[in-house]
Amino acid sequence: MAEEVRDYIEKIFAKNPLKIVVSKAVSKDVRYRKITVVRKEKGYQIERLTQKQAFHENVSAWDEQKLIDMCAGWLGTGYGQLNAWTDGEECSVMVSKKGTASMVCKRTTQFNPQKIAAGHNRKKEYIFNEGDIIEPMIDMGILTSEGKVVRTMYDKFKQINRFAQIIDDVIKDKGYRNLNIIDFGCGKSYLTFILYYYFTEVKHMNVTMTGLDLKEDVIKHCNEAAAKYGYDGLHFEVGDINGYHSDKPVDMVITLHACDTATDYALYNAVYWNAKMIFSVPCCQHELNGQIESDNYSVLTRYGLIKERTAALMTDAIRAELLEYCGYRTQVMEFVDFAHTPKNLLIRAEKTGTKRKQSLDEVTRLMEEFHLSPTLYKLMLEGCMIKD
Structure with missing residues (x-):
């Protein structure tokens, strides 16, 4: 039951909840009558309510992962119900007296973000708002020429806002005025154009942004589009992630759906450049699936689907821990709703300079147990970032 409850709560946090209420104490020994979690500008505020005090x-x-752990602990022990509100949806997780967990989500027209986030005076609910004239979104068919969200593209509109919010959570209050950004494996670069708009028009920053891809026709089209939009600081180059060199310091590295070990080369370059920020959505993790084996935990490798998912999760766990070892505060999160793109994990890392030395020990033990030889580890070993 505990794993099922945790799975439900992780799905709720993937929806970016604004308010959570934990209630229905299962015994008289529970100290708090109700626990409320409200999203604020820089995180969340928890209110624990007794009969007389808050x-x-x-x-x-x-620390979103910490909050997920807390919610799972509350619902798994002292409370029987959790309600969460996102933009236009309410989800309820209930635990029966027999210990059976269930979740139901439904659309609601009674949702009021301003009322839910009481005391938090936000000017905008989204980074991008309906009515904003954003040319790349118009060309993508997300917005009409008047800035209205196309009805069938509302979910995509929210996903783009979610990704921009993930970046905004890192850069706000940092005082950055100038950024040099590399986007590896940019493809047709729809999101690259939107992010450039975000940095320059929303945040009013001076940005140099380079998109890199192997396809010449795609790069040509992207450069033409950048000229059309008047995005002078955005340009695109034909090139491979492996061996790419930047002629000036890199502040941010973005890599979305770089296939298999291409993500590892992007992360290695980001660390090599001492990039301040990394945002990476891995894709198609085949490498470890062909290596993974274990006598002690063969149950994880016996069945093809479970083996594939285990290998993918281990791949991203190793990447995150190696970034921690190299002095990055790292978070693995899901930025797209389960209903739209399952298994879309995002690695978000910010340079702090504080190395978590035990991360390397944990990675080494995992590699030894499952006979793994991940590309990022080998690159860092060859680059003298870690010692064998």
Whole structure:
């Protein structure tokens, strides 16, 4: 039951909830009558309510995983129900007296973001708002020429906002005025154009942004589009992630759906350049699936589907831990709703300079147990970032 409850709560946080209420105490020994979690500008605020008092605690956006653990603990022990509100949807997770967990989500027209986020005076609910004239979104068919969201593209509109919010959570309040950004494996670059708009028009920053891809026709089209939009600081180059060199310091590396080990080369370059920020959505992790084996945990490798998913999760876990070892505060999160693109994990990392040395020990033990030789580890070993 505990794993099922946790799975439900992770799905809720993937929807970017604005408010969560934990209620229905299962015994008289439970101290708090109700627990409420409200999303704030820099994270979340928890209110624990007794009959006479209210106790408050703030949780940083970086500690979202901690909050997921807390919610799972509350619902798995002292409480029988959790309600969560996102933009236009309410989800309820219930645990029966027999310990059976279930979740139901439904659309609601009664949702009011301003009322839910009481005390938080936000000017905008989204980074991009309906009515904004954003040429790349118009060309993508997400917005009409008047800035209205096309009805069938509303989910895509929210997904783009979600990704921009993930970046905004890192750069806001940092005082950045100039950024040099590399987008590896940019493809047709729809999101690259939108992010350039975000940095220059929303955040009013001076940005140099380079998109890199192997397809010459795609790069030609992207450069033509950048000229059409008047995006002078955005340009595209034909090139391979492996061996790419930048002639000036890189502040941010973005890599979306770089296939298999291409993600590893992108992460290695980002660390080599001492990039301040990394945003990576891995894709098609085949490498470890062909290596993984274990006598002690053969149950994870016996069945093809489970083996594939285990290998993919281990791939991203190793990447995250190696970034921690190299001095990055790292978070693995899901930025797209399960209903639209399952298995879309995002690795978000910010340079702190504080190395988590035990991360390398944990990676090494995992590699030894499952006979793994991941590309990122080998690249860092060859680049003298880690010692064998």
